[in-house]
Every structure is written in structure tokens, then in C-alpha cells.
Amino acid sequence: MEGFKYVDIFATKGIEYIVAIVFLIMLVWFWKWLNDTSVRPMVSGEKISHRVSLVDWFHLVNDYYYHQGHTWIFPDKNNNVKVGIDDFAQKLIGEPTDLSLPKSGTALKQGERALKMQVDGKWIDFLSPLDGEVVEINEKVIQSPDILNRDPYHAGWLIKVRPERLPVTLNNLLHGKVARAWIEETVNKLSHIITGNSGVVLQDGGKITNGFIKELDGKEWDKIAAEFFLTNN
Amino acid sequence: MMHDMSKLELLKNEIKRFITFFLSELKPKGKVITPFNVIAAIIILVGTVLIVIRFTFGLSSITNLNQEFPWGIWIGFDVVTGVAFAGGAYVITFMVYILRLEKYHPIVRITVLNGFLAYVFYAGALLLDLGRPWNVINPIIGNSFGVSSVMFLVAWHFMLYMLAEFIEFSPAIAEWIGWKRIRKILGSLTLAAVIFGITLSTLHQSGLGALFLMAKSKIHPLWYSEFIPILFFVSSIFAGLSMVILEGSISQKVFKHRMSAKHIVSHDDIVLGLAKICAGAIFVYLFLKLLVFIHDNNWRHINTTWGYWFLIEVGVFVLLPLQLYSNAVKNKNIAVVKAASILTLIGILLNRLNTSVIAFNWQVAERYFPTWMEITVTLTVVLVEILVLRWLVNRLPILSDPPLWAQRKKKDPIQQIFLVKETVEESEKNKEMEEWKVSSM
Numbered sequence: 259m260e261g262f263k264y265v266d267i268f269a270t271k272g273i274e275y276i277v278a279i280v281f282l283i284m285l286v287w288f289w290k291w292l293n294d295t296s297v298r299p300m301v302s303g304e305k306i307s308h309r310v311s312l313v314d315w316f317h318l319v320n321d322y323y324y325h326q327g328h329t330w331i332f333p334d335k336n337n338n339v340k341v342g343i344d345d346f347a348q349k350l351i352g353e354p355t356d357l358s359l360p361k362s363g364t365a366l367k368q369g370e371r372a373l374k375m376q377v378d379g380k381w382i383d384f385l386s387p388l389d390g391e392v393v394e395i396n397e398k399v400i401q402s403p404d405i406l407n408r409d410p411y412h413a414g415w416l417i418k419v420r421p422e423r424l425p426v427t428l429n430n431l432l433h434g435k436v437a438r439a440w441i442e443e444t445v446n447k448l449s450h451i452i453t454g455n456s457g458v459v460l461q462d463g464g465k466i467t468n469g470f471i472k473e474l475d476g477k478e479w480d481k482i483a484a485e486f487f488l489t490n491n
Numbered sequence: 492m493m494h495d496m497s498k499l500e501l502l503k504n505e506i507k508r509f510i511t512f513f514l515s516e517l518k519p520k521g522k523v524i525t526p527f528n529v530i531a532a533i534i535i536l537v538g539t540v541l542i543v544i545r546f547t548f549g550l551s552s553i554t555n556l557n558q559e560f561p562w563g564i565w566i567g568f569d570v571v572t573g574v575a576f577a578g579g580a581y582v583i584t585f586m587v588y589i590l591r592l593e594k595y596h597p598i599v600r601i602t603v604l605n606g607f608l609a610y611v612f613y614a615g616a617l618l619l620d621l622g623r624p625w626n627v628i629n630p631i632i633g634n635s636f637g638v639s640s641v642m643f644l645v646a647w648h649f650m651l652y653m654l655a656e657f658i659e660f661s662p663a664i665a666e667w668i669g670w671k672r673i674r675k676i677l678g679s680l681t682l683a684a685v686i687f688g689i690t691l692s693t694l695h696q697s698g699l700g701a702l703f704l705m706a707k708s709k710i711h712p713l714w715y716s717e718f719i720p721i722l723f724f725v726s727s728i729f730a731g732l733s734m735v736i737l738e739g740s741i742s743q744k745v746f747k748h749r750m751s752a753k754h755i756v757s758h759d760d761i762v763l764g765l766a767k768i769c770a771g772a773i774f775v776y777l778f779l780k781l782l783v784f785i786h787d788n789n790w791r792h793i794n795t796t797w798g799y800w801f802l803i804e805v806g807v808f809v810l811l812p813l814q815l816y817s818n819a820v821k822n823k824n825i826a827v828v829k830a831a832s833i834l835t836l837i838g839i840l841l842n843r844l845n846t847s848v849i850a851f852n853w854q855v856a857e858r859y860f861p862t863w864m865e866i867t868v869t870l871t872v873v874l875v876e877i878l879v880l881r882w883l884v885n886r887l888p889i890l891s892d893p894p895l896w897a898q899r900k901k902k903d904p905i906q907q908i909f910l911v912k913e914t915v916e917e918s919e920k921n922k923e924m925e926e927w928k929v930s931s932m
Contacts (some may be wrong), residue, residue: 277785281778
């Protein structure tokens with residue numbers, strides 16, 4: 259063992275112990291670091307293939323209540339609620355050129371057509387998510403409908419409603435985990451349609467832009483949209 | 492008596508139905524003349540001729556093998572590397588059936604099928620290398636078991652593992668043919684087969700390494716260690732998963748039409764999950780390598796040509812993939828995951844070839860290099876496997892969803908209330924469609 263000062267059996271055993279300890283410490287650190295995936299904000303039009311899954315592309319706000327026709331409600335001051343369309347709806351159809359909202363005083367029934375938007379010359383209907391009476395319209399959105407695309411959940415609200423039978427109405431709306439599962443199923447449905455039409459959009463890392471439904475089906479896109487918004491009959 | 496007659500009648504009808512069905516499935520789906528098919532056909536044709544020559548005139552007629560180098564790439568690549576690449580099956584089935592990570596369910600079937608075919612073909616390629624291939628049956632039937640040999644363990648493990656993987660995969664076959672009852676029976680065997688399969692896998696992945704313990708004096712000390720079995724086992728985890736990632740990205744292009752919507756949507760998520768496991772496993776492997784290196788006092792070999800070669804293997808094909816996988820997971824970058832998987836696979840190939848061929852007999856002046864014929868035969872084995880895989884994927888419910896009758900009816904309230912808006916008309920149509928597909932078997 260002469261001349262092997264650092265690598266004789268005792269020395270090497272010592273190094274082995276140190277390496278083993280360092281390894282265990284580093285493994286803990288490494289695994290923690292690897293699992294810490296703080297999510298970057300999503301940029302509109304980003305390449306989908308680089309994202310975890312399509313579901314992440316459609317935002318839901320946790321505290322809101324959602325109607326399956328892709329409208330939402332959220333309590334406002336004076337026991338009124340705000341009503342709007344969700345992120346999925348706004349991304350699906352893109353920027354509307356005109357809005358037709360029910361006037362103040364109009365009585366709404368849950369599940370009946372209430373809101374209208376004009377996109378590319380076609381009128382798209384949305385269902386009312388609740389029963390009640392319209393008390394206010396968001397004039398800002400009517401003047402510049404692109405607010406809807408920029409901030410569908412806050413500045414992009416459409417009408418304020420004085421609700422009736424709110425507990426019953428809420429029973430029929432989706433919230434929290436259920437809403438999340440529902441949007442996942444919606445995405446599944448969407449991917450069925452996409453693969454049936456032109457898979458190009460998703461598979462090849464192509465970009466999904468606002469109003470992408472129009473690219474999927476040139477003429478009949480309003481019918482597909484109506485299927486999602488439950489206004490197809 | 493009447494009853495028996497009708498049963499016999501039923502069986503007869505079933506056989507008739509099966510034969511018509513099978514013949515109709517034999518027809519090629521898609522274009523026959525494609526560049527890939529033509530090249531594959533030529534190679535397979537030449538390969539088949541070479542295999543005939545090998546069995547007629549012996550190993551020396553087409554290989555460079557001799558007493559000094561009894562094992563060439565047929566063992567080093569086909570068997571030793573092929574089995575490591577097929578390791579994905581036991582890892583994925585462990586994750587899905589034991590840990591219940593449902594996220595990975597969509598890739599179970601394709602992975603198990605890949606694993607099964609890999610074993611059939613690559614372990615099958617072992618026969619090419621046996622001087623008297625018919626003796627392969629001896630350890631099984633007991634005409635001298637050879638229990639003192641690691642080969643005994645490897646032989647039994649390969650055979651039992653193929654059986655276990657076949658059972659795991661068999662529900663897909665029953666679904667394809669439409670055997671409802673048989674599928675139920677086979678489906679109930681899955682979990683047992685999975686547990687059995689995992690046990691066998693962990694043992695024979697390391698068992699393959701243990702084979703090389705016998706060749707201590709022949710393998711270069713940088714690759715020889717008494718811990719080869721452990722290194723082989725740990726590396727088979729990320730080798731297998733890297734293969735799953737690579738195959739997945741190829742499938743996504745080639746078999747897109749067969750993939751279920753859920754599979755397509757969840758694909759990226761699955762790939763990133765696998766990449767994370769790969770990163771973890773490579774991290775462990777790297778440290779094991781380091782420990783073995785220190786334990787065996789290998790510093791003195793580093794400043795030699797073999798040492799540099801060793802450093803390339805570890806640096807470029809272990810350390811770099813680790814870095815790529817980790818970064819890809821952090822940045823959610825699928826393209827980098829794919830690149831990392833390719834590098835990892837090359838690294839595993841290099842490691843296994845180093846152990847079994849390149850750094851084997853490193854002190855002997857003579858070097859072994861495979862003949863073009865050995866390479867052609869290896870390519871033949873790989874190509875035939877790919878063709879069989881393609882044939883099956885295009886017909887069986889492997890990437891696609893199982894037929895409706897075989898899908899578990901989920902009692903998901905959301906689906907029931909909001910989403911399953913299947914019209915009466917549609918469900919009638921589906922039922923009709925099923926009628927002729929599903930038999931009473």
C-alpha cells in the first residue's frame with residue numbers, strides 16, 4: 259500500500275462514506291428542486307406542445323360558479339351577481355364585433371338564451387346561468403368588446419343580475435373540483451373534434467389562437483360552438 | 492343432449508366467425524409500397540437468407556465470432572441491450588397497477604406490448620447464437636437443469652416473464668376478437684401477472700448483469716464490478732422509460748389515427764412525468780457509478796484510452812441526459828425530453844456493449860468487429876419486431892380506447908348529468924355496431 263496514501267483501503271472507505279452521505283443529502287435536495295415547478299403564466303398563442311396539457315390552457319377562477327353553457331356568476335355588492343362568459347368560450351370564438359345584452363329589468367330564466375355576441379357576422383347565443391332580473395349592463399364591454407378577451411372574469415363581466423331562488427340556482431352550477439373536471443371533459447370533447455377535423459393544430463406544435471374554432475371548421479364553426487354553449491337546438 | 496348440440500353449434504359458428512374476421516384483418520391497412528416498407532423488405536429478405544446460411548453452415552460462416560470472442564452483437568445488442576430497453580414494461584405496470592398512478596394508464600398497453608415483443612424477438616435472437624439451439628429446452632424440461640448457472644435463472648425468467656407479459660396484454664386480444672367472457676377471465680389475471688412480472692423483471696435485469704460476474708478477468712476494470720447486477724437493474728429503469736418516451740413520440744406521429752383523444756390530450760403530461768422519474772433514476776445511477784468507481788480504486792485507469800472512453804460514456808451519455816431531463820422537467824419542454832431520451836438510450840447501448848463486447852477481452856490483441864452480415868441479421872430482428880408491432884397496433888385496441896362493451900361504466904356524476912349527452916339514436920347505432928363485433932365467447 260506504499261505510495262497509495264489517499265486510496266488505501268481505509269482512506270477509500272472513508273471517501274465512500276462521505277460520498278454516500280453527500281448522495282443522500284443531494285438526492286433529497288435534487289428531488290425537491292425537480293418537483294418545484296412553479297407554473298409560468300400562459301402567453302396567448304404559445305406553442306401548445308410545450309405545455310403540460312391542453313386543460314391548462316383554459317383558465318377557471320376557483321371561487322366562481324359555472325354554467326355548462328360556459329357562462330359564470332360571481333356575487334357582487336348589494337346581493338347582486340355578475341354574469342360573464344368563461345375563458346374557454348372567449349378563446350373558442352375570439353373577439354366579438356357586437357354584443358346584444360338584455361336590458362335592465364329583463365327577467366332571466368336559468369338555461370334560457372340570454373346573451374348574444376356577433377362574431378364574423380354570425381350571432382352566437384349564450385344561456386343564462388341563473389334566474390333573476392337584470393339590473394345593470396357593462397357598457398364598457400359593449401363599447402370595446404376586446405375587454406372580454408383580455409379579462410373575461412373581471413373587467414369582462416357582461417350583466418349584473420338580482421338573483422331569485424339563488425340556492426336552487428347554485429345547485430345546478432359547477433364549482434371547484436367539479437368545474438375543473440368538467441373543463442377537462444370539455445377539452446376531451448374538443449380534442450375529439452380537433453382530431454376529427456385537422457389534427458395539425460395540436461399535434462405539430464401549431465399555435466392555438468383566439469377564435470380557433472373558426473380555423474377548425476370554416477363554414478360550420480358556429481354549429482360546433484353552439485354545441486359547446488348548449489344552444490344547438 | 493339438445494343442450495350439448497347447441498353448444499357445439501355455437502362453437503362451430505364462433506370458429507367460422509373468427510376465421511372470417513381474422514382473414515379480413517389480414518388485409519394491409521394503408522399503403523403497402525412505402526420507402527420504409529421497401530427498405531425493410533430488402534433487409535429482411537437478405538437477413539432471412541443469412542439466418543438460413545448460419546443454421547446450415549454454423550456460426551463462423553457469417554460472423555466474426557471465435558473462441559476468444561464467443562459473444563458478439565447478437566448477444567451484446569439484441570439480448571443484453573434489448574432487455575434493458577424493454578424494462579419500461581415492469582416500471583409502468585408497477586406505477587399503474589401497484590401505485591395506482593392512473594395518469595399513466597393510457598400507455599400501459601403499448602408499453603407492455605413493446606416489452607413482450609422485445610423479449611420474444613431479442614431473447615429469441617439468443618437462439619441464433621446458440622451452437623445447438625435445440626438444447627435451449629433443456630433447462631425447462633429438466634434434461635440437466637444446470638441450476639448452478641446464472642443461465643438457468645435467465646432462461647426461466649425469460650420464459651416466465653414472456654408468459655406474464657402475454658397475460659397482461661391478452662385482454663386486448665380478446666377485445667379485438669370480441670370474446671367478452673374470455674376477456675373477463677383474462678382481465679382478472681392481470682394484477683397477478685403484473686406482480687409476478689415485476690418480481691421476475693427486477694431479478695433478471697440484474698441477473699443479466701450477474702452473467703458478467705463470471706468474466707471478471709476479461710472485462711476491463713472500469714466496467715467490471717461486483718455491483719454490475721445493481722447497476723444493470725437501476726439503469727434498466729431509465730433505459731426502459733426513455734424507450735417508452737421515444738416510442739411514444741414516434742407513435743404520436745405514426746399512429747396518430749389510432750390514439751384515443753384522452754391519450755393525445757394527456758400525452759405531454761405523461762411524458763414529463765416519465766422524464767422526472769428518469770432524472771431521479773439517472774441521479775441515483777450516477778452516484779452508484781461513482782461509489783463503485785471509488786470502491787474499486789479506479790483512479791489509476793482514468794488517464795488511459797479506456798479511461799477516456801469511460802468518461803465519454805458517463806459524461807456525455809449519463810451526466811448530460813440527467814441535466815437535459817431535469818431542465819426539461821423544470822421548463823416543461825417536450826422537445827428536450829425527446830433529445831434526452833435518445834442520448835440516454837445511446838448511453839445504455841454503449842454501456843451494455845462496453846460490458847459485453849467492446850471492453851470485453853480488452854487485453855487481447857485481436858479485436859472483434861461484427862461482420863455486415865451480423866449487423867444485417869440484427870436489423871432483420873429489429874425490423875420484423877417493428878412490423879409485427881405495427882400490424883398489432885393498427886388492429887388491436889392498444890393506443891385506441893377499448894370497445895364500448897369492455898369499458899368500465901364510470902359512475903361519474905358530472906359525466907352523467909352534463910356530458911354524456913349521447914342521443915338515443917346514437918346509442919342505438921352503437922349497440923348495433925357492437926352486435927356483430929361481440930360474440931358470446
